[in-house]
Amino acid sequence: MPPPDDRQPLRTTDLLVLAALNDGPQHGYALTQGVADLSRGAVRIRPGDLYRVLYRMDGAGLIEPLPDDARPEGDERRTYYRITPLGRRTARDQARMLADVCAAMLAPRKQGAR
Amino acid sequence: MKVRSAWDRWVGLCVRAYPPQFRRRFGSDLAAQYPRPARSALRAGLRVTVDLVRGGIGARIDDARNRPAERLDGLRTDAVHAVRSVRRRPLFAGMVVATLALAAGLNAAVFGILDTTLLRPLPYPADRDLVSIGNLWTGFTHASVSLPEYVDYSSRARSFASMAVYSNASINLAASGSAAERVQGTRATASFFDVLGVAPLLGRTFTADEDATGARVAVLSHAFWMRRYGGDPGIIGGTLETDGAAEEIVGVMPASFECPSALTDVWIPMNLVPGDAGGRGAHNRRVIARLAPGVSLHQAQDEMRRIASQLQQEYADHYPSGSGWGIEVVPLRERLVGDLRAPLQALMIAVAFVLLIACANVANLMVARTTERSREIATRTAFGASRGRLVRQTLFEGLLTGAGGGLAGLLLAAALFAALQPWLPQDLPRPANVLSDLRVIAFSILVTAGAGALTAALTAMRATRMPAVDALKGARATADAHRARALLTTAQVSLAVLLLVCAGFALRSFVRLLAIDPGLRTDHVATARITLSGARYPDAAARLAFFDRTQAALARQPGVLRAGAVSMLPLTGQTNDWTFGVEGYVPPVAGVPTTEQARVVHGDYFGLMGIQLRAGRLFAPSDHASAPRVVIVSELLARKYWRDGDAVGRRVRLWGLDSDEPWSTVVGVVADIRHITLEDAPVPFLYFPLAQWPSPNMTLVARLDPAHARGPQVIADAVRTVDIQHPT
Numbered sequence: 001m002p003p004p005d006d007r008q009p010l011r012t013t014d015l016l017v018l019a020a021l022n023d024g025p026q027h028g029y030a031l032t033q034g035v036a037d038l039s040r041g042a043v044r045i046r047p048g049d050l051y052r053v054l055y056r057m058d059g060a061g062l063i064e065p066l067p068d069d070a071r072p073e074g075d076e077r078r079t080y081y082r083i084t085p086l087g088r089r090t091a092r093d094q095a096r097m098l099a100d101v102c103a104a105m106l107a108p109r110k111q112g113a114r
Numbered sequence: 115m116k117v118r119s120a121w122d123r124w125v126g127l128c129v130r131a132y133p134p135q136f137r138r139r140f141g142s143d144l145a146a147q148y149p150r151p152a153r154s155a156l157r158a159g160l161r162v163t164v165d166l167v168r169g170g171i172g173a174r175i176d177d178a179r180n181r182p183a184e185r186l187d188g189l190r191t192d193a194v195h196a197v198r199s200v201r202r203r204p205l206f207a208g209m210v211v212a213t214l215a216l217a218a219g220l221n222a223a224v225f226g227i228l229d230t231t232l233l234r235p236l237p238y239p240a241d242r243d244l245v246s247i248g249n250l251w252t253g254f255t256h257a258s259v260s261l262p263e264y265v266d267y268s269s270r271a272r273s274f275a276s277m278a279v280y281s282n283a284s285i286n287l288a289a290s291g292s293a294a295e296r297v298q299g300t301r302a303t304a305s306f307f308d309v310l311g312v313a314p315l316l317g318r319t320f321t322a323d324e325d326a327t328g329a330r331v332a333v334l335s336h337a338f339w340m341r342r343y344g345g346d347p348g349i350i351g352g353t354l355e356t357d358g359a360a361e362e363i364v365g366v367m368p369a370s371f372e373c374p375s376a377l378t379d380v381w382i383p384m385n386l387v388p389g390d391a392g393g394r395g396a397h398n399r400r401v402i403a404r405l406a407p408g409v410s411l412h413q414a415q416d417e418m419r420r421i422a423s424q425l426q427q428e429y430a431d432h433y434p435s436g437s438g439w440g441i442e443v444v445p446l447r448e449r450l451v452g453d454l455r456a457p458l459q460a461l462m463i464a465v466a467f468v469l470l471i472a473c474a475n476v477a478n479l480m481v482a483r484t485t486e487r488s489r490e491i492a493t494r495t496a497f498g499a500s501r502g503r504l505v506r507q508t509l510f511e512g513l514l515t516g517a518g519g520g521l522a523g524l525l526l527a528a529a530l531f532a533a534l535q536p537w538l539p540q541d542l543p544r545p546a547n548v549l550s551d552l553r554v555i556a557f558s559i560l561v562t563a564g565a566g567a568l569t570a571a572l573t574a575m576r577a578t579r580m581p582a583v584d585a586l587k588g589a590r591a592t593a594d595a596h597r598a599r600a601l602l603t604t605a606q607v608s609l610a611v612l613l614l615v616c617a618g619f620a621l622r623s624f625v626r627l628l629a630i631d632p633g634l635r636t637d638h639v640a641t642a643r644i645t646l647s648g649a650r651y652p653d654a655a656a657r658l659a660f661f662d663r664t665q666a667a668l669a670r671q672p673g674v675l676r677a678g679a680v681s682m683l684p685l686t687g688q689t690n691d692w693t694f695g696v697e698g699y700v701p702p703v704a705g706v707p708t709t710e711q712a713r714v715v716h717g718d719y720f721g722l723m724g725i726q727l728r729a730g731r732l733f734a735p736s737d738h739a740s741a742p743r744v745v746i747v748s749e750l751l752a753r754k755y756w757r758d759g760d761a762v763g764r765r766v767r768l769w770g771l772d773s774d775e776p777w778s779t780v781v782g783v784v785a786d787i788r789h790i791t792l793e794d795a796p797v798p799f800l801y802f803p804l805a806q807w808p809s810p811n812m813t814l815v816a817r818l819d820p821a822h823a824r825g826p827q828v829i830a831d832a833v834r835t836v837d838i839q840h841p842t
Contacts, residue, residue, distance in 0.1 A: 047147035048169030079143045
């Protein structure tokens with residue numbers, strides 16, 4: 001799969017999933033929870049869609065499944081996913097870009113502007 | 115090992131909506147997200163299904179979007195492989211193409227006709243609002259309307275935005291410069307063009323004023339304009355020299371405007387003078403109308419029903435209670451294609467069956483082919499070709515042969531369509547060539563490519579399901595294929611039998627039709643319709659003299675055995691009934707006038723048509739205009755009105771017993787003939803001599819000597835010796 005186009009902004013769900021993985025590897029169910037928490041409940045991903053997103057991002061090299069031996073003790077059955085260095089970089093770039101946008105949106109208006 | 119519950123199996127099935135690569139990686143994890151719920155498993159199951167199918171389709175779309183190049187590459191390889199495989203076995207491919215071509219050709223031709231007649235809108239704006247209004251009588255539907263009736267309908271009804279009346283008019287063009295020509299005219303009210311909503315190509319149509327004052331203006335059809343004037347745009351304001359008069363050409367209609375029929379050359383005003391609209395009983399006009407905005411057909415029908423009951427009270431003598439009189443409002447399209455609908459649909463079903471049989475045939479060939487190829491398929495499977503890939507390749511082969519069949523079928527369809535043209539009604543607009551109809555082309559390519567691909571894919575799926583080892587050994591394949599072929603053959607035979615039974619029924623009714631003796635001989639008979647112009651032949655004596663001289667000239671022509679004339683040719687579907695009273699006969703329902711079919715005949719009409727004389731005599735020269743009135747009746751009429759059937763010497767009075775007409779004495783009884791159509795049983799008939807009823811509209815008929823080479827041209831030659839300027 002080709003690497004994601006740098007100029008193409010990530011989709012909201014993709015960014016949220018990357019953000020949820022920022023703190024460490026997670027399994028599918030925890031990811032849906034994490035996305036919901038991060039978005040203050042505004043974005044709820046159904047499992048069917050979550051895995052589609054994971055599949056897409058896995059293909060793009062943004063995330064990867066945790067190797068079997070790296071899974072936490074007592075939870076070997078579930079697959080854990082972690083963010084790849086490319087994923088981290090992409091998410092950061094995106095976040096910075098969004099931060100600029102947000103800053104511009106939230107800054108006090110110039111005089112005369114309506 | 116843990117037994118999988120039904121829930122788990124269902125979730126597993128739903129997960130299959132995702133692409134295989136996805137499943138290998140996330141399949142079990144995704145399924146684990148949907149544990150069996152404690153309660154309401156049905157609702158949860160439904161949610162899971164929707165969720166997974168949606169996600170699966172999304173994932174597949176993502177896949178396709180991310181790897182278009184790879185996919186296309188695979189497709190190209192498959193296509194190349196399919197072409198090679200088809201070319202390796204040209205005989206097989208040829209058979210498939212020929213089978214499909216035959217079926218596709220039939221289907222495309224019939225669909226083409228169906229499309230142009232039943233599916234396509236009429237070439238008028240908002241054609242769904244167009245209706246045809248006709249009279250209802252016991253035994254007749256949608257009969258013609260008289261002018262006073264039209265005036266009543268149009269002045270009383272509120273359901274219509276506009277209403278128009280029209281009738282056919284034969285127009286003789288004077289022989290100025292070019293040859294004399296008889297053209298088909300339509301006499302119509304100015305509203306005619308408003309109802310249909312078509313603007314003229316050049317100039318204008320008539321105005322309501324011209325309609326009322328009887329102005330001599332004419333609107334030309336596109337075809338006539340091209341034919342007679344070579345499409346000269348300066349023709350507006352020119353004159354159309356008709357016999358004894360000149361009409362100013364005010365407009366030309368576009369080519370698509372063919373109403374009431376494609377044969378119409380000229381439209382002239384109806385000249386509807388209020389208070390002078392002719393008899394209420396003269397039913398010889400057709401009425402069309404456009405529904406007012408927001409008015410449904412049903413509401414219009416209701417209103418016309420109310421108007422009918424008002425009229426029935428006001429004109430009780432015209433619409434006696436036993437006559438079954440009423441007003442009928444039907445969609446114009448229904449009126450145009452009504453009779454064609456059932457046979458066309460039956461034909462479409464029949465050819466669809468032919469297509470099914472062809473598909474079974476092709477599938478059978480394919481099964482034979484896969485058996486032959488099972489080794490190849492197994493080898494390729496062993497080398498790692500996926501099942502989907504193999505099925506796809508076979509699908510390509512099917513598409514290829516199918517499309518080939520479709521193309522060949524189109525050529526066949528074009529030929530068939532041309533051959534079927536004469537059977538289509540003249541008043542329906544249709545393309546001259548089926549290939550000019552994109553929908554037909556799309557239909558036939560789709561049908562054959564689809565049929566080819568479907569049969570190919572089905573057979574390939576069977577073949578690839580077989581374990582490779584068995585296939586390599588050549589085992590089981592045969593048993594499996596045998597079963598499939600037996601099934602296909604059974605399907606094919608049962609379809610064929612069904613079709614044969616239907617064809618048998620159709621053939622039987624056709625043979626029965628052929629076996630019908632119409633009671634007259636139509637072989638070696640030449641005919642020509644004559645409409646004498648009122649200007650050149652103003653009175654009865656002139657008209658009679660013309661027909662007498664023409665008749666004599668015709669009889670003198672070499673190769674003509676007998677000559678005569680009739681007001682309406684038999685077996686043309688035309689009817690014309692006259693009202694009369696029979697001396698000493700009391701009608702079963704008081705007040706209902708007795709009407710029967712009547713024709714005016716001249717010369718040796720009975721003899722040349724082979725209509726047998728049963729009693730009395732035929733018309734003689736002594737039955738001239740000033741002699742006592744005479745009539746000849748058919749056997750059915752004689753038996754219907756005189757209990758002993760002995761009609762000779764009895765008397766009838768035209769237009770009713772209390773009319774001013776003198777009595778007509780029956781001088782002869784002739785055999786019954788099928789006068790209207792071959793299917794319609796003989797009906798009672800009256801025949802009147804032209805000498806006493808000098809009609810300007812007659813059809814000249816001549817029995818030709820088959821040994822003599824000259825054809826129908828003899829009639830034109832004969833007419834020319836009498837009146838060089840008269841068109842035939």
